[in-house]
Amino acid sequence: MQQELxxxxxxxxxxxxxxxxxxxxxxxxxxxxxxxLRVHFDYVSGLEIGAPVRLAGMEIGEVRDLRLVGNQIETxxxxxxxxxxxxxxxxxxxxxxxxxxxxxxxxxxxxxxLLKNNDSITGENPVNVEEVLxxxxxxxxxxxxxxxxxxxxxxxxxxxxxxxxxxxxxLSEITKDTNDLxxxxxxxxxLSIRNFNKLSTTLEKTVDENRKELQNVTGELKKAxxxxxxxxxxxxxxxxxxxxxxxxxxxxxSNICKKIDEGNGSLGRIIKDKKIADDLSETTNNLxxxxxxxxxxxxxxxxxxxxxxxxxxx
Amino acid sequence: MGYLVERIGKKIxxxxxxLGRITSLLQQIIVQxxxxxxxxKHFVQQMVKIGVDxxxxxxxxxxxxxxxxxxxxxxxxxIVGLEMYTGSLVAASLTMELGPVLTAIIVSGRIGSxxxxxxxxxxxxxxxxxxxxxxxxxxxxxAVPRFYAALIMLPIxxxxxxxxxxxxxxxxxxxxxxxxxxxxxxxSIDFLDPIDIINGLVKTIIFGGxxxxxxxxxxxxxxxxxxxxxxxxxxxxxxxxMTVLVSDYLLTMILY
Numbered sequence: 001m002q003q004e005l006x007x008x009x010x011x012x013x014x015x016x017x018x019x020x021x022x023x024x025x026x027x028x029x030x031x032x033x034x035x036x037l038r039v040h041f042d043y044v045s046g047l048e049i050g051a052p053v054r055l056a057g058m059e060i061g062e063v064r065d066l067r068l069v070g071n072q073i074e075t076x077x078x079x080x081x082x083x084x085x086x087x088x089x090x091x092x093x094x095x096x097x098x099x100x101x102x103x104x105x106x107x108x109x110x111x112x113x114l115l116k117n118n119d120s121i122t123g124e125n126p127v128n129v130e131e132v133l134x135x136x137x138x139x140x141x142x143x144x145x146x147x148x149x150x151x152x153x154x155x156x157x158x159x160x161x162x163x164x165x166x167x168x169x170x171l172s173e174i175t176k177d178t179n180d181l182x183x184x185x186x187x188x189x190x191l192s193i194r195n196f197n198k199l200s201t202t203l204e205k206t207v208d209e210n211r212k213e214l215q216n217v218t219g220e221l222k223k224a225x226x227x228x229x230x231x232x233x234x235x236x237x238x239x240x241x242x243x244x245x246x247x248x249x250x251x252x253x254s255n256i257c258k259k260i261d262e263g264n265g266s267l268g269r270i271i272k273d274k275k276i277a278d279d280l281s282e283t284t285n286n287l288x289x290x291x292x293x294x295x296x297x298x299x300x301x302x303x304x305x306x307x308x309x310x311x312x313x314x
Numbered sequence: 315m316g317y318l319v320e321r322i323g324k325k326i327x328x329x330x331x332x333l334g335r336i337t338s339l340l341q342q343i344i345v346q347x348x349x350x351x352x353x354x355k356h357f358v359q360q361m362v363k364i365g366v367d368x369x370x371x372x373x374x375x376x377x378x379x380x381x382x383x384x385x386x387x388x389x390x391x392x393i394v395g396l397e398m399y400t401g402s403l404v405a406a407s408l409t410m411e412l413g414p415v416l417t418a419i420i421v422s423g424r425i426g427s428x429x430x431x432x433x434x435x436x437x438x439x440x441x442x443x444x445x446x447x448x449x450x451x452x453x454x455x456x457a458v459p460r461f462y463a464a465l466i467m468l469p470i471x472x473x474x475x476x477x478x479x480x481x482x483x484x485x486x487x488x489x490x491x492x493x494x495x496x497x498x499x500x501x502s503i504d505f506l507d508p509i510d511i512i513n514g515l516v517k518t519i520i521f522g523g524x525x526x527x528x529x530x531x532x533x534x535x536x537x538x539x540x541x542x543x544x545x546x547x548x549x550x551x552x553x554x555x556m557t558v559l560v561s562d563y564l565l566t567m568i569l570y
Contacts, residue, residue: 003358010366015470
């Protein structure tokens, strides 16, 4: 009987230990209540069954199943019943490090209804690591180019570098000068600022005090503008008429000028014909002489006939 | 040259012959074991011998194996900054491989040798023949209780080896190296799969059956007085341990 008791104790202890070990190893599902959700992805980036599911960074479940449904991958996940997931939650596949273990990350949604057992939700596709690496390579190449260019500009030949250092030196001097200026005129500057302050307060006060009047003035101005507007509109018509008349007059004048230029009409002929011009100038001369003569001998008018003939004969 | 080939050929033929005889003995043990009546008294005696009496040495072995594993795993993981996974490695390697195999090897050494010696002595002193004259089948009387006791007790010893080994790793990881208690336990549990634990226990059942069959065979075929018994004992232990290791490889291939 003693032997049997020993065996009994050993066997019972072993069964209890094995039971505890297997239960613990089996994970939470043995003693925790939960529900399943179906998440649809276009790309799962090597997610595996048994991968952890995290809600806002806390582990709350695991991936139970992965299968192709149409051209999407349906992932069945199990989460604890204490995890309340809203329908607007973002579901993403993350990894611990670049090539680390993949897991599903769920953010806490706020709006939207609570998801229940067997509800379906669409997940966001994970970042393709290879794509990121390729992009990174491109960026690195571009950076390399830029750095080389800068190197060329700055260090190829002493002059460029000297110029740059000169610019920096000047800048520092300017800063120093400005500093000194400000230091020396501190009182003036603060006074100016104070005056400015005062001015603005006074202005504010004035505006406040005369608000009504200002409003009146504005109203009047508005009215005046309106009147002016109508006046301009009315005048516009008269002006238009005037302008057309003026334009006809101008065209007539231009016609006349043309004709004169061409030698038509008496005026034209006068201007164009040289002989006439000579005659005219002679006539003018004669007239001049006559008038002088008349001035000197006014009595000549008294004897018209003789004098006339005489005058003509001259 | 011809002599050498002849010798190799003879060895191979002898080996195949032995394999056939062992398989035949295994089949006889199973057939006899299914027949009534069942020798409960012998069965209990063997259970105590294989299970209860072997437990202290298995515990001692496994606690030290766990400590060594924890120590080495910590040092290696520390290089890459993953020392919190020490518990995971100790737990996984103990349940999947070291617990079952080391338990089977210790039982082979302790029980295999004693079984071969006992049965071998009975064989050379003609007690087996005496049993036959009393119309008692020596296989049913001597081998069957041992066989069942081994089948039941090896998984139980392995459970103790697993948990005690993990405790050894815990002592090193938490008490010596200062990994946080909760993290050590959590990581150990995280990497434990119930299937792995069960597979480990299934392995030990097969190890136990093979080991006890080989030991019984060596005992039944012992001849030539005390020296023959000694030889039988030695070859029983060697062959048992070899069989455990080879079958471990094959079983691992099948089960995982």
